Amino acid sequence: MTPTPPAPARYPIALIGAGALGLSFAARLARTTRVALVARDAAAAALRAGVRVGDAHFMPEAWAPEAAPQAQWVIVLVKAGDTAEAARTAARMQPQGVLSLQNGLTEPVLRAHCALPLTAQGITTAGAFRDDSGVTPSGDGEVLMPPGFEGLAVLLAQAGFDARVVDDIVPARLAKLLVNVAINPLAALFRVRNGELLAPPYRIWLDALVAEAWPVLHAQGLTLDEAAAHARVCAVAEATGANRASMLQDVLAGRRTELEAITGVLIAFARREGMAVPTHEAVHRLLGLLEARPR
Ligand SMILES: NC(=O)c1ccc[n+]([C@@H]2O[C@H](COP(=O)([O-])OP(=O)(O)OC[C@H]3O[C@@H](n4cnc5c(N)ncnc54)[C@H](OP(=O)(O)O)[C@@H]3O)[C@@H](O)[C@H]2O)c1
Structure with a gap:
C-alpha cells in the first residue's frame, strides 16, 4: 500500500461531513486531487484506516x-441541524469559498456562522447511502452552484462530476426544495418507499403537498409552472421509487430529521406571503411529534 504523502499546506478542496454523500464525493475527488475530509470528531482517526465506498476501499x-487544515474550497455536507458548527469549521479553514450541497x-x-x-x-x-458495511453511491447526478465557484466547478468536473456554475441558482434550489417538501415528509410519516407515494392512498397527500407548495415557491422565484412542478415531483418519486427517503431513514434510525430546513422553511415562506399550507402544517406537526418522542 502506498503511504499518503504529507498533508499539503493548503488542500485544493475539503469536505465537511464524512457521511454518505461526503465520503462518496471524497472518494471520487481523491482520484484527481488531494481532498481533506472533516469528520465530526475522533471518528476522523478511525476513518483514516479506510471505508468501503462502492466497490473500493477508500482511505480518506x-x-x-x-485540526481542520486550510483549503481553497470547502463543501459542506452535514445534515441541516449541524450546519452552524460546520460553518464555523469552514471559516477557520480560510477558503476562497464555502458551498453547501x-x-x-x-x-x-x-x-450567519461563516462571514x-x-x-x-x-x-x-x-445520491449515496450508508450502512454498516460502508457507503454506496446511488446515481451520478448534477452539481449546480452560483457564480464565484468556477474554480470549484473545474475541480469537480475533473473528477467526473456533471458540475457547473449557473447564473441564477435560486430556481434550481427551489425546485429541489419542492421535491423535498413533497416526498421526504410523506415517506417518513407513512414509512413507505418513494415510489409508493404515487399510488393510493398516499397520492392524494402528495398532490396536496405539491398544490400548496407551488404558489409559495413560485412567489420565491421557482420558474416551473404548476403542471411542470407536479411532473417534476412525480418523475423523482418514480426514478427513486425503490429508495427510502433520507427523512424516513432518519426516523427509522431515531435520528433528528431535516424537517425544519425543508417543511419548516416552506411554512415560514408561506407565512411571510400570507398563503395557507395546511397539509404541510399537519405533516410538520405529526413529524415533530415523532421526533420529540422518547428514543
Ligand atoms: N445522501 C444523499 O443521497 C443526499 C443527496 C442529496 C443531498 N443530501 C444532503 O447532504 C447532506 C448530508 O447528507 P448525508 O446523507 O451524507 O448525511 P450523513 O450520512 O448523516 O452524513 C453527515 C455526516 O456529517 C457528520 N457531521 C455532523 N456534524 C459535523 C460537524 N460539525 N463536523 C464534521 N462532520 C459532522 C456526521 O457525523 P455523525 O455520523 O457523527 O452524525 C455524518 O458523518 C444532507 O443535507 C442531505 O440532505 C444527501
Whole structure:
C-alpha cells in the first residue's frame, strides 16, 4: 500500500461531513486531487484506516474539526441541524469559498456562522447511502452552484462530476426544495418507499403537498409552472421509487430529521406571503411529534 504523502499546506478542496454523500464525493475527488475530509470528531482517526465506498476501499485524508487544515474550497455536507458548527469549521479553514450541497434551505444559517463573502448553497442530485458495511453511491447526478465557484466547478468536473456554475441558482434550489417538501415528509410519516407515494392512498397527500407548495415557491422565484412542478415531483418519486427517503431513514434510525430546513422553511415562506399550507402544517406537526418522542 502506498503511504499518503504529507498533508499539503493548503488542500485544493475539503469536505465537511464524512457521511454518505461526503465520503462518496471524497472518494471520487481523491482520484484527481488531494481532498481533506472533516469528520465530526475522533471518528476522523478511525476513518483514516479506510471505508468501503462502492466497490473500493477508500482511505480518506480525514481530520477532526479542531485540526481542520486550510483549503481553497470547502463543501459542506452535514445534515441541516449541524450546519452552524460546520460553518464555523469552514471559516477557520480560510477558503476562497464555502458551498453547501445540503438539502433544505441552509444558506441563512451557513452565512450567519461563516462571514466569508463567497458562502452559498448550491444543489446536487447525486445520491449515496450508508450502512454498516460502508457507503454506496446511488446515481451520478448534477452539481449546480452560483457564480464565484468556477474554480470549484473545474475541480469537480475533473473528477467526473456533471458540475457547473449557473447564473441564477435560486430556481434550481427551489425546485429541489419542492421535491423535498413533497416526498421526504410523506415517506417518513407513512414509512413507505418513494415510489409508493404515487399510488393510493398516499397520492392524494402528495398532490396536496405539491398544490400548496407551488404558489409559495413560485412567489420565491421557482420558474416551473404548476403542471411542470407536479411532473417534476412525480418523475423523482418514480426514478427513486425503490429508495427510502433520507427523512424516513432518519426516523427509522431515531435520528433528528431535516424537517425544519425543508417543511419548516416552506411554512415560514408561506407565512411571510400570507398563503395557507395546511397539509404541510399537519405533516410538520405529526413529524415533530415523532421526533420529540422518547428514543
Ligand atoms: N445522501 C444523499 O443521497 C443526499 C443527496 C442529496 C443531498 N443530501 C444532503 O447532504 C447532506 C448530508 O447528507 P448525508 O446523507 O451524507 O448525511 P450523513 O450520512 O448523516 O452524513 C453527515 C455526516 O456529517 C457528520 N457531521 C455532523 N456534524 C459535523 C460537524 N460539525 N463536523 C464534521 N462532520 C459532522 C456526521 O457525523 P455523525 O455520523 O457523527 O452524525 C455524518 O458523518 C444532507 O443535507 C442531505 O440532505 C444527501
